[in-house]
Amino acid sequence: MRYPGPDHREVGCRWVFPSVVWQSGAVVETGDEMHVRVSSEQSGDARIVRAEGELDLHTAPTLQAEVDAALEHNPPLIVIDLTKVDFMDSTGLSVIVATVAAMRERGGEVRVVTGADKITKVFTLTGVDQQVGLFGSLEEALA
DSSP states (O other): OOOOOTTOEEETTEEEOTTOOOOSEEEEEETTEEEEEEEEEEETTEEEEEEEEEESTTTHHHHHHHHHHHHTTOOSEEEEEEEEEEEEOHHHHHHHHHHHHHHHHTTOEEEEEOOSHHHHHHHHHHTGGGTSEEESSHHHHHO
16 A cells, blocks of 8 residues: 555554544544544553444454553453444454453453443354453443
């Protein structure tokens, strides 16, 4: 892919124009169309990674980058909060599966807050719900 010019930046696998808005985490946003917003924070021994928007081929690298940063903190528990995710495909799911594998190597655990039935269904149809704990709320996942 050819670099489109000095007024653009590469974020993950997409070219993003200067209208990108950065808030409490990584944001991939062009114009009025938001794709994904991710952030993380510490809560006790757990590292919480939140995603909002769509997790697909274009935005999953943004989630992966935030998860990689969370792994650097060496937490015993990572909670991935997907309650504000509207859509998730297999690429987003693969980020979570890779996180589960990385945490198991370290003796840690991953819990996922799905909230919406449509996101929970992605986990159950693929069998990933057998590898990771699914929770309806952040409070349940942190308990």
